[in-house]
Amino acid sequence: MRITGLMDNSVSFLIGGEAGQGITRSGSLLGKALMRGGFHVFGANDYPSVIRGSHNFYVLRVSDEEIWSQGDSVDLLLALNKETILLHEDELTQGGGIVYDEQVELGEEELERDDIVLFPFPLTAAVEEMGGIAIMRNTVALGAALGLVGYDKEIMKGVIADTFAGRDRIIEMNRQAIYKGHAHAREPYDESYPCRLEPSDENPGRILPTGNDAVALGAISAGCKLYAAYPMTPASPVLHYLAAKDEEAGMAVVQTESEISAVNMVVGASYAGIRAMTATSGGGFCLMTEALGLAGMTETPLVLMVVQRPGPSTGLATYTSQGDLLFAIHASQGEFPRVIVAPGDVEECFYLTMEAFNLAERFQVQSLILTDKYLIESHKSTEPFDSERVAIDRGDLRIMEKWREEEEYRRYKFSGSGVSPRILPGTRGATVLANSNEHTDYGYTTSESEKTVAMVDKRFRKQEALREEVEGMDPVKTYGDADAQVTLVGWGSTKGPALEALKMLGREGVKARFVQVVYLEPFPSRAVGEALEGVGRRILVEANRTAQLGKLIKLHNGLAFEHVFLKYDGRPFNPGEIYAKAREALG
Amino acid sequence: MTTMQDLATPVVNTWCPGCGNFGLLMAVKRAIIQLGLNREEVVAVAGIGCHGKVIDYIKTNGLHVIHGRVLPAATAVKIANPELTVLGFAGDGDAYNIGIGHLPHAARRNIDLTYIVHDNLVYGLTTGQTSPTSKRGYRSKTTPRGSFEFGVNPLTQALSADASFVARGYAGDMHHLTEIFKQAIAHEGFALVDVLQPCVAWNRVNTYDFYKERVYKLEEEGHDPSDLDEAYRRAGEWGDRIPIGVLYMAEREEYTNSFPTLAEGPLVKQSIEGIDISKLLREFH
Ligand SMILES: Cc1ncc(C[n+]2csc(CCOP(=O)(O)OP(=O)(O)O)c2C)c(N)n1
Ligand code: SF4
Ligand SMILES: [Mg+2]
Numbered sequence: 104m105r106i107t108g109l110m111d112n113s114v115s116f117l118i119g120g121e122a123g124q125g126i127t128r129s130g131s132l133l134g135k136a137l138m139r140g141g142f143h144v145f146g147a148n149d150y151p152s153v154i155r156g157s158h159n160f161y162v163l164r165v166s167d168e169e170i171w172s173q174g175d176s177v178d179l180l181l182a183l184n185k186e187t188i189l190l191h192e193d194e195l196t197q198g199g200g201i202v203y204d205e206q207v208e209l210g211e212e213e214l215e216r217d218d219i220v221l222f223p224f225p226l227t228a229a230v231e232e233m234g235g236i237a238i239m240r241n242t243v244a245l246g247a248a249l250g251l252v253g254y255d256k257e258i259m260k261g262v263i264a265d266t267f268a269g270r271d272r273i274i275e276m277n278r279q280a281i282y283k284g285h286a287h288a289r290e291p292y293d294e295s296y297p298c299r300l301e302p303s304d305e306n307p308g309r310i311l312p313t314g315n316d317a318v319a320l321g322a323i324s325a326g327c328k329l330y331a332a333y334p335m336t337p338a339s340p341v342l343h344y345l346a347a348k349d350e351e352a353g354m355a356v357v358q359t360e361s362e363i364s365a366v367n368m369v370v371g372a373s374y375a376g377i378r379a380m381t382a383t384s385g386g387g388f389c390l391m392t393e394a395l396g397l398a399g400m401t402e403t404p405l406v407l408m409v410v411q412r413p414g415p416s417t418g419l420a421t422y423t424s425q426g427d428l429l430f431a432i433h434a435s436q437g438e439f440p441r442v443i444v445a446p447g448d449v450e451e452c453f454y455l456t457m458e459a460f461n462l463a464e465r466f467q468v469q470s471l472i473l474t475d476k477y478l479i480e481s482h483k484s485t486e487p488f489d490s491e492r493v494a495i496d497r498g499d500l501r502i503m504e505k506w507r508e509e510e511e512y513r514r515y516k517f518s519g520s521g522v523s524p525r526i527l528p529g530t531r532g533a534t535v536l537a538n539s540n541e542h543t544d545y546g547y548t549t550s551e552s553e554k555t556v557a558m559v560d561k562r563f564r565k566q567e568a569l570r571e572e573v574e575g576m577d578p579v580k581t582y583g584d585a586d587a588q589v590t591l592v593g594w595g596s597t598k599g600p601a602l603e604a605l606k607m608l609g610r611e612g613v614k615a616r617f618v619q620v621v622y623l624e625p626f627p628s629r630a631v632g633e634a635l636e637g638v639g640r641r642i643l644v645e646a647n648r649t650a651q652l653g654k655l656i657k658l659h660n661g662l663a664f665e666h667v668f669l670k671y672d673g674r675p676f677n678p679g680e681i682y683a684k685a686r687e688a689l690g
Numbered sequence: 691m692t693t694m695q696d697l698a699t700p701v702v703n704t705w706c707p708g709c710g711n712f713g714l715l716m717a718v719k720r721a722i723i724q725l726g727l728n729r730e731e732v733v734a735v736a737g738i739g740c741h742g743k744v745i746d747y748i749k750t751n752g753l754h755v756i757h758g759r760v761l762p763a764a765t766a767v768k769i770a771n772p773e774l775t776v777l778g779f780a781g782d783g784d785a786y787n788i789g790i791g792h793l794p795h796a797a798r799r800n801i802d803l804t805y806i807v808h809d810n811l812v813y814g815l816t817t818g819q820t821s822p823t824s825k826r827g828y829r830s831k832t833t834p835r836g837s838f839e840f841g842v843n844p845l846t847q848a849l850s851a852d853a854s855f856v857a858r859g860y861a862g863d864m865h866h867l868t869e870i871f872k873q874a875i876a877h878e879g880f881a882l883v884d885v886l887q888p889c890v891a892w893n894r895v896n897t898y899d900f901y902k903e904r905v906y907k908l909e910e911e912g913h914d915p916s917d918l919d920e921a922y923r924r925a926g927e928w929g930d931r932i933p934i935g936v937l938y939m940a941e942r943e944e945y946t947n948s949f950p951t952l953a954e955g956p957l958v959k960q961s962i963e964g965i966d967i968s969k970l971l972r973e974f975h
Contacts, residue, residue: 139975323965328960349949355769361791363762372770377770394755490965534752536754537754538745548754
C-alpha cells in the first residue's frame, strides 16, 4: 500500500546514515527547532549495536497537533549515504522527497519509485567550501530540510547557539552549514516540495526529552540522593545524564563494578535513610534479582528501572520489547509485595518515577519502573515537567535526633497496615536492625513457625494496603470513545502508536478506544474490569511473543482476548499496523 | 561510655562452643568501647555464613545482607551517611569466593570502612566444604581427594588492589586483635582485616594448636607497615611462621570526600523538599 497524502503542517522526516555520523543528534536538533516554532514533535531512533559503519536512522515526525509516535510513511528522507536511499525508498509517501548528496551517483534505474522527488544537494561541497568536517554534512542537510518546507532558519540558528553555547567557532560553522542548505533549497528548488511548516510567532515553551531524560529528572525531583548503576543499553543514558548533573541534582552517582553491586548499594543507601535508585535492562536485572529479594525481606524501599529489550540473553541489544513483565512481577525467590509501573510516554516517565519513590517509601517496598528501549530513547515534545505536581511523601520515616519513646525501637514493629516506622541508623537511643533472614519485630533472626507466619502476614498486609492505594490512583487510563466498537488494550510504550491508531480510526468514523494498564502490580483488577466492560471488540496489543498482559488479565479478571496482536521483531508498533488489526477485527 | 552490657543482645548464641568467632566478636566489642564509639553510630553489615550471625550478637545498627554482598551495601551506607562507623563482617567464602569481585573495587575506591573477614578456611554454615582460602590438599566433602586448587591469598589480593590498610589478626589472641581493629577503624579509608578464626566443627587442620605454634607478631619483628615490598613478602608467608598484625598502611584520599554533593554534609541530612528543576529543563527546550 502506498501511502498518499502529504499535508501542510505535518511532516515525517527520516534521517539515515552510518553509525557514528551523529544521526540521533541531528534529528533532535531538527526536532527542537520545529518545536520552538510551535510544532509537536516525536523522534525515534533505530540503530544496531555497533559503533561505526552500519545503518542508523532517526525518524522525526512533526505536526501542529499532538503526536504520539512515528508515522507509517516518510515524507522527506534525508539520506547521508546511498544505502539510506535504497533501504528507505519504499517507505516514502507519494510525492515525498529525498535529500541527498549530489556526489552520490544514483541512476534512475536503481530506484523503484517514480512518484517521488529527488533533491540532490551539494552537501559535501558546501562543507568543503567552509573548511568544515565531514559530519557537518548533516547540518547542511538539516538546513536543506528546513528550506524545502519553508521554515525559518533563524529558529534553527537559535537552537545551534544554545546547544553549543560557549563554542563560538562551532556555532558559526553550523550556522553557515544551515544557511547553505537552506539557501540551496530556496534556489534552485523553490516551491518544488509541496508542503509547508509554518512556524507560529509564539514559542509555546515545550521541552523535548527522551524517556531516559524524563526518568532522570523524575528521580532528581523525587530527591533521589544516590544513583548507582552499571552501563547497559538502553538504560545507560540515565547514568550519563546524572553523572553530568550530580551537583545540580544533589546526588551521589556511582558507576559500579556490576549490577549486583549497584542494587546492593541502593539497598545500603536506602537502609541508611536516603532515596536511591538504579536502572538496567534484562541481563542486568537478572543479576539484581537476589538483592531485590533482600530489599523485599528487609522492607527496604528501592526504585529500579528495568528497560526492556528483546531477550533472552543479549538478544537484540538496541531494540525494543515488552518481554519482561511476568519476569519483573516474579523476580527473586519467595513472595513479597512490590510495585510495577509502566509509563507510556515521557510525561508519565517523569511523574510516575516521582510516584514510584513515594510508594516505595510509604509502603517500604520495591518500585520497579518497567520501560522499554522505544519509550526510553525516543524524544517527545511535552509541557515542561512540574515537580510540584507530586508531593514528596516519605511515609513513616521519622527523622529525629533521638528516639524518645518509652518502648524500644523495633524496625519491624507490628502494625495494622503492616508498615513499621523507619528511623535513620545513627538516631540516638535506638538501633536499627534489618535482616535478610526471617526475623522478629526487632530484626533478630528467627526460624520459629509462629513468628515466621506473623512476619510474612505483616509484609502481605502492606500488599493489601498498596493494592487499595493503586486502585485509587488511575492505574488504568482510557482514551477515545466510551461507546467503542473496538478497544485496544496495552501497556507501556504501546500507548503512542495506539493513540495514533485511534486517530486513524476516528478519521474514518470508527468509534475506538485505548485502554492503558499503567500499574501492573499489585494488579488493579477492579480498574481493569471497569475499563474493559462493554467496549466492543477487544484487541490485545503487546510487544512480546506470549501475551503477558493478556495472561494477567485472564488470571485476575477471567477475561480472554479474541483478538491478539503481538510483535516481537524488536521494532516498535507502527500506528498503521494497529489500525489494520482493528479493521480486521471489525470484519 | 559504652559498656559490654550496652553491646549485648538477648539472642541465644548458636556458634559451636570454642568457635573462633567468640574471640573475634569480643575483640570487636572491646575496640568499639575503647575507641569511645556509641552503639548508635556503628553500623554492622554482615554476609551469610556462621560469621553473619554476628549481627544478632552485637547491639549496634545492623544490616544482614545476602551472601557475598557486604561491600557494596556497606559502601553505600557510608556514602549516605559518612558520620557512621561502618563495619563489614564477611566469611572467607563470602568475601573471597562469591563476593571477591567487590574487593578490589572497595579497595581502589578507598571507602572508609573496616572489612572484617572471619577466615576459618572452610565453609562453616554449609557444613564444612572447601573454601577459597583452604590450602591445596585440604580434604572435605567437596574435595575428597584433597583440593587440587591453590588457596587464595587474601593479603596479596588486597595489596595488589591498592587497599590502604591490610592486616591479619588471630581470633585466639583477643588483645592483639582488639588493637588491630582499633587501628583499622581509626584508619580513614578501606581497611581489610583478615582474621584467622578456628572452626572447631569442620577445620581439623587450622586449629588453635596449629596457629599457636606458628603465628608471630609483625610489630615484634620491627615490620614497617609503610613498606609495600616488605608487606608483600610477609603476606606470602604461610608455613612454620604466619604473620599477624598490620601488614600495610598508607594515607590516601577517602572515597566520600570526592563527591561534590557530600561537601554539603551527609546525604541523609539534606532536605529533599521543593527541588527546583527549572534550570535543568532549559537544555531540553
Ligand atoms: C547465593 C548463595 N549461594 C549459596 C548460599 C549458601 N551458603 C550460605 S553460607 C555459605 C558459605 C559460608 O562460608 P563462609 O562465607 O566462609 O562463612 P562461614 O560459615 O564459614 O562463616 C554458602 C555457600 C547462599 N546463602 N547464597
Ligand atoms: S561451624 Fe565452625 S565457624 Fe561455624 S560456629 Fe561452628 S565452629 Fe564456628
Ligand atoms: Mg568460612
